Amino acid sequence: MRRNTEAAKRAAERREREDAADRLHEVVPTLGNLTLHIEERRTDKDEVEVSHTRRVVIDRAPAHFEMGCSDRRCDGGHDVTRSIMNALRAGETEFTGSDVCGGQSKHGPCKLEMHYAAVADYADAAE
Numbered sequence: 001m002r003r004n005t006e007a008a009k010r011a012a013e014r015r016e017r018e019d020a021a022d023r024l025h026e027v028v029p030t031l032g033n034l035t036l037h038i039e040e041r042r043t044d045k046d047e048v049e050v051s052h053t054r055r056v057v058i059d060r061a062p063a064h065f066e067m068g069c070s071d072r073r074c075d076g077g078h079d080v081t082r083s084i085m086n087a088l089r090a091g092e093t094e095f096t097g098s099d100v101c102g103g104q105s106k107h108g109p110c111k112l113e114m115h116y117a118a119v120a121d122y123a124d125a126a127e
Helices: 002-020 081-089
Strands: 031-042 050-054 066-070 077-079 094-100 112-123
Touching: 002 066, 002 112, 031 081, 081 112
Parallel strands: none
Antiparallel strands: 031 050, 031 112, 066 077, 094 112
């Protein structure tokens, strides 16, 4: 039960950081769509453990990209805000990145690494 309480607290803290962040449409006003394809795998294995696609709702999304680790026993996560925002500000339409979880799980340091592939499109700034 304690672990669930700690996980809920970490999720609430992430939501607070998202709520405090600027809105994505304000920071990158020409951004039309953003889709993130996310995979997590162990650093010592090559097989994907978790995979999902996140379609970002531009009008209300925060300019903050932080995700909890998918290992329920881990207290860490992935903050890829800087790399994603740098790519979006540069107008990149396709970009990738990764982040190793810095958290601790029941058996020591977490071994999950998140990889993402992003696809973005932009409205013409003259419109």
